[in-house]
Amino acid sequence: MSRFFEARALTHGLLSVVMELHGVAGKPITDAGHSLAARAGSGKATHHKFDRRRSRHVITIGQKMVEDKMTKASASLWLSAKEIMRHGFFGGDLTPPKLLAHTVLHEYAHALQTVRGERLRGSVHNPEFYSILRQLHTDHGAMVLASVEEAFRQRQIDTGFRPEPTLRETPPPARGPQTPFAARINSQRFAPGDAVAFEHKGETITATVTRVNDKTISIESGSIKGRISPSLARPADPADVPSAPKPESTARPTFRPRQKVWFNHKNRPVHGEVTRCNRETVSVRALLDGRNWRVPYSLLNAA
Structure with a gap:
């Protein structure tokens, strides 16, 4: 079975594990009048969201996340691996089933954290969250791990790490003279600090490139910040670009212990x-x- 199909099969297996965990640990959620659902995503995004209008928690499991955590080189970069090592979950041992079992527990802990009102803006992975996560590991960690390992067995997938895919060296494709259109869509012709100009509502705006992204460039013009397609921009005379405003003071209030x-x-x-x-x-x-x-x-x- 290829990596893609292994990851897809395990992603759907993890959805069942989430709902199994909800069946034994979901009383605080149901008592609050909330429901919970699990869904599969095609990318790496794996998260918990709460729909206040429907009073529903949704846990998304990303297929590419599953594939990443089955590959040793990339698995160690995830927060899951760092939490297992830092807090000693599952004995501090990193294996694909333990990484994925911890992921289920981590996202479910966010649902319980939200119900308790302990998920604050700017303070999500706070002490209250890790207190809930540790309790989940104590009460249900063994069950969740056993269910994840069973998902591996049912799909006849080895529980060991996969080697990093080998990249084949291929000669770069032959390139002829770059056409004006190709030049316009090539975002790499811009670099941070470059002066650019573009049309907006009939006016010519001059700005400075602050960052080059995959498909856009981030620009700043005075107090205006945003992203535009590189196909809309052209080099501008740096002298025409307004200087960026001086940042406002970022001094924050001072507090002291026992205050x-x-x-x-x-x-x-x-x-x-x-x-x-x-x-x-x-x-x-x-x-x-x-x-x-x-x-x-x-x-x-x-x-």
Whole structure:
């Protein structure tokens, strides 16, 4: 069986494992009046989303993610591998079934985190999330791993890592003189810092290239930032490009340990005490129930 068909077969097997886990661990979700579904994606995207209008959680399992985690060189780059090693899940051992079983538990933990109201903007993989994930591993990790290994066996797929695909060297195709059209669609003719011009609503806009993407170029003109197709841009005189505005001060509020603070959660104030100041967030212990929070600086207020 080819890698493609192995990954596709296992992706659909993992959907059944998600629903099996929901059957034994989903009481908090059903008690909240929510439903849960699992779907297969064709790419690497593997995530949990909550549809508030339908009160439905959707866990997507990406087929290319499955293929990646079956290949040792790429598997070690995923957050799943880092979490297994860092927290000692499954004994810290990396195998394709353990990586995929952890993926199921990780995404389901996000569903439980959302139901508990502990998924904050800018603070998703927070201490509360890892507390839920550790409990899921303790209560259901062995069952999920056994189900994933059974999915391998049923589809007659070896549980070991696949070798990295071998790339064949092929001579580059012969290229004739580049036509004007080919030149227009070649985004590589631009580089960060280049001055470009393009037409927008009957006006000529001059801008600076800040990044070259796969199919677009990112540009900045004064306070305007965006992406455009390279086919719409042409080289411009650098002297005509307005200089980028000086960045506004990014000074953030300062807090100190034991300082009394408050923030809003679900439109209600939570009062607490600073326990630690991190790079992007502040660790706060709630005064009412002792719960620990990690709150972005921008959402925190001095009491």
